[in-house]
Amino acid sequence: MSTGDKINKKQLGAALIVILILVFAGNIISNISPKLGLSLITGLFFGYILTRARFGFAGGVKKIYITGEGSLTKALLVMFAVTIIAMAVLLEH
Numbered sequence: 001m002s003t004g005d006k007i008n009k010k011q012l013g014a015a016l017i018v019i020l021i022l023v024f025a026g027n028i029i030s031n032i033s034p035k036l037g038l039s040l041i042t043g044l045f046f047g048y049i050l051t052r053a054r055f056g057f058a059g060g061v062k063k064i065y066i067t068g069e070g071s072l073t074k075a076l077l078v079m080f081a082v083t084i085i086a087m088a089v090l091l092e093h
Contacts, residue, residue: 035090042086050079 022044030037060072 038090
């Protein structure tokens, strides 16, 4: 963050409220089944990474049609493969 960037206090407050709600929901879900809590944490983790990376599903597909460059589409397919393998491992045990 550069020195000119200011923190939006409303956005920070909303983020903290959402995080607290998710922690509370995760705790309740984990009491039902530890796998559900782990799945929630994994989904939130991957969602945050994709959001910060500005990686979207539509962009990966659109770019290959417009420019013919398929690196985002390949990344999308790799992400699907990794997610399928990770969830298969989580659900198997």
